[in-house]
Structure formats: structure tokens, C-alpha cells
Amino acid sequence: xxxxxxxxxxxxxxxxxxxxxxxxxxxxxxxxxxxxxxxxxxxxxxxxxxxxxxxxxxxxxxxxxxxxxxxxxxxxxxxxxxxxxxxxxxxxxxxxxxxxxxxxxxxxxxxxxxxxxxxxxxxxxxxxxxxxxxxxxxxxxxxxxxxxxxxxxxxxxxxxxxxxxxxxxxxxxxxxxxxxxxxxxxxxxxxxxxxxxxxxxxxxx
Numbered sequence: 001x002x003x004x005x006x007x008x009x010x011x012x013x014x015x016x017x018x019x020x021x022x023x024x025x026x027x028x029x030x031x032x033x034x035x036x037x038x039x040x041x042x043x044x045x046x047x048x049x050x051x052x053x054x055x056x057x058x059x060x061x062x063x064x065x066x067x068x069x070x071x072x073x074x075x076x077x078x079x080x081x082x083x084x085x086x087x088x089x090x091x092x093x094x095x096x097x098x099x100x101x102x103x104x105x106x107x108x109x110x111x112x113x114x115x116x117x118x119x120x121x122x123x124x125x126x127x128x129x130x131x132x133x134x135x136x137x138x139x140x141x142x143x144x145x146x147x148x149x150x151x152x153x154x155x156x157x158x159x160x161x162x163x164x165x166x167x168x169x170x171x172x173x174x175x176x177x178x179x180x181x182x183x184x185x186x187x188x189x190x191x192x193x194x195x196x197x198x199x200x201x202x203x204x205x
Contacts, residue, residue: 004172005162005166005178009160011182012161015136016135016160018138019142022154024153026128026130029124029127030074030105030123031061031068031072032074032131032152034133035077038086038090039083040083045096053137056157057132058075058093060155062098065103072105073105075088075104075105077116084108091106107123117150120150121148121149126149129151129153130152131152140191143201
């Protein structure tokens with residue numbers, strides 16, 4: 001049941017629908033792209049090193065960078081092992097898409113969203129900035145960043161829940177992809193519950 005598109009996306013859609021694709025022109029100095037899944041193989045095409053949710057986050061960040069001349073891209077995320085950091089790997093992809101290194105900031109220490117918020121706070125202070133992450137992760141991320149006294153402008157990427165037309169067989173056939181949508185819905189729901197229980201979404205946290 002949870003691997004069927006109508007069921008999976010009904011669970012995920014309310015989480016993703018909280019924020020719409022950002023098409024504004026707010027004057028900002030920073031576009032912050034949160035880290036996600038990755039590996040690092042220098043023999044691969046740069047984009048192949050970003051797994052799952054990471055590549056759509058970076059490409060959306062680059063789109064917004066191109067729409068905001070003068071802004072700098074900020075990449076976050078620690079190393080997952082004896083290799084370069086998530087942030088550095090994402091920056092390589094952005095560079096391959098035409099973003100100059102001089103317009104990037106790499107924060108390669110944070111290991112989770114709460115730590116990412118703390119590191120970004122030291123960089124941006126009280127000025128508004130665009131925050132890019134997966135649509136299903138964005139509500140929880142916004143709470144972490146606001147709790148640090150920051151002023152993020154939400155910019156969802158990697159939307160998964162499908163509202164647009166879809167082949168009837170794709171709707172009716174169980175799929176591991178849609179089971180993954182269910183997993184994301186439960187993961188973010190439980191993550192939000194834990195965030196609330198530990199008080200990490202409160203101002204001053």
C-alpha cells in the first residue's frame with residue numbers, strides 16, 4: 001500500500017506544500033545550499049558524486065545564483081569518511097556548471113541541519129539569505145535556522161510528491177520509488193517530532 005503513488009504522495013504532499021518554488025528577486029548576499037547524500041570519485045563526472053537529494057539542491061541553488069548577480073553560494077556538509085567534505089563536493093558540481101570559486105563559501109564541518117544553522121549564523125548574521133534544501137526537509141530546516149535568530153528565505157528543491165499528470169500504470173503499480181516517498185514522509189515527520197521534543201525549534205536554541 002505504501003509503495004503506491006496515490007498513498008505515498010498523499011503522505012508526502014502536505015510536508016512539501018508548505019513552501020512554493022522561489023521565484024522572487026529579494027536582494028541577498030548569500031544562497032545557502034544544505035548538504036545531502038554524496039560520495040567522491042574524481043574519475044566520475046562531478047554531478048555523479050551527488051546522490052539522491054543533493055544534485056537537485058545544487059542545481060536549484062545555481063539557478064538562483066544566476067538570478068541574483070552579486071550573491072555568493074554557501075555549501076554545507078561534513079565529510080562522510082576519509083574523503084573531501086559534502087560541501088566541497090557540491091562546490092565542485094557548481095563550479096562545473098559555471099559558478100566561479102570566488103563566489104563560493106564552503107562550510108565543511110556541520111554534520112546535521114542544526115549544526116548547519118549554527119555555522120551559517122556566524123557567516124550571515126541577521127541579513128536575509130536564500131535557503132535551498134529538499135522540499136520535504138525545508139520546513140524542519142526553516143525551524144532550525146529561525147531558532148538561531150536567522151532570516152532565511154525558503155527555496156525548496158527536489159519536489160517528489162506528484163500532482164501533475166502521470167501514466168495510469170505508474171499510479172497503479174507498486175514501486176520502490178514511491179515507497180521511498182513514504183519513507184521521506186515518515187522520516188521528516190519523526191524528525192520534526194524529535195526537533196520539538198528537544199526544543200531545537202525554539203528561539204535561542
